[in-house]
Amino acid sequence: MAGGVPIQPKDSRGYFMLPQAPEDAGYYVYGNVKGVPGTGALAQYAHPNMLSVIFWVEREWQSIDDRKFGIGNISVANGLKYDHASHMKGVEMDIRPVRKDHMVGQAARCSRFDEKVYDREATIRLLCLFLRHPLVTKMYFNDDKVQQACGPGRVKSWPDHNDHIHIEVSERL
Ligand SMILES: [Zn+2]
Numbered sequence: 001m002a003g004g005v006p007i008q009p010k011d012s013r014g015y016f017m018l019p020q021a022p023e024d025a026g027y028y029v030y031g032n033v034k035g036v037p038g039t040g041a042l043a044q045y046a047h048p049n050m051l052s053v054i055f056w057v058e059r060e061w062q063s064i065d066d067r068k069f070g071i072g073n074i075s076v077a078n079g080l081k082y083d084h085a086s087h088m089k090g091v092e093m094d095i096r097p098v099r100k101d102h103m104v105g106q107a108a109r110c111s112r113f114d115e116k117v118y119d120r121e122a123t124i125r126l127l128c129l130f131l132r133h134p135l136v137t138k139m140y141f142n143d144d145k146v147q148q149a150c151g152p153g154r155v156k157s158w159p160d161h162n163d164h165i166h167i168e169v170s171e172r173l
Pocket of ligand 1 (some may be wrong): 087092093094165166169
């Protein structure tokens with residue numbers, strides 16, 4: 001497995017780390033904790049509702065697109081505070097906009113301003129999938145064309161959300 005994680009780590013809340021993007025997954029993982037390279041997995045402990053949403057979306061996504069989408073920070077083990085004001089409960093996650101190419105991994109960053117690589121139409125399709133899931137409550141991304149395409153009030157602006165989309169799910173089990 002990528003990152004050499006031998007078993008699925010679980011924290012004191014009983015939350016599992018997101019499987020580190022097995023070969024046949026519809027997503028790949030990126031990110032780090034406090035800027036330290038290779039530590040992205042440490043910030044991918046997810047509430048069960050978040051895992052449900054991710055696994056449902058990745059299957060739907062794989063039936064319409066052969067690119068993997070990038071998943072970054074969720075929460076660190078035991079819900080401690082780290083680089084974000086939020087991202088402590090395992091119900092918040094950052095993903096990357098879809099690229100026009102098939103690049104994956106840490107270097108596959110993509111901003112909405114990067115016309116050469118940013119695939120707006122595919123990003124809209126991906127975000128619409130997330131929004132179809134009843135557990136998804138909030139989404140932040142600053143592309144106003146995406147906001148319009150996803151329906152009134154579903155995707156909102158938030159400072160710095162140009163190269164990632166912030167997604168929140170309900171905590172209620
Ligand atoms: Zn976020």
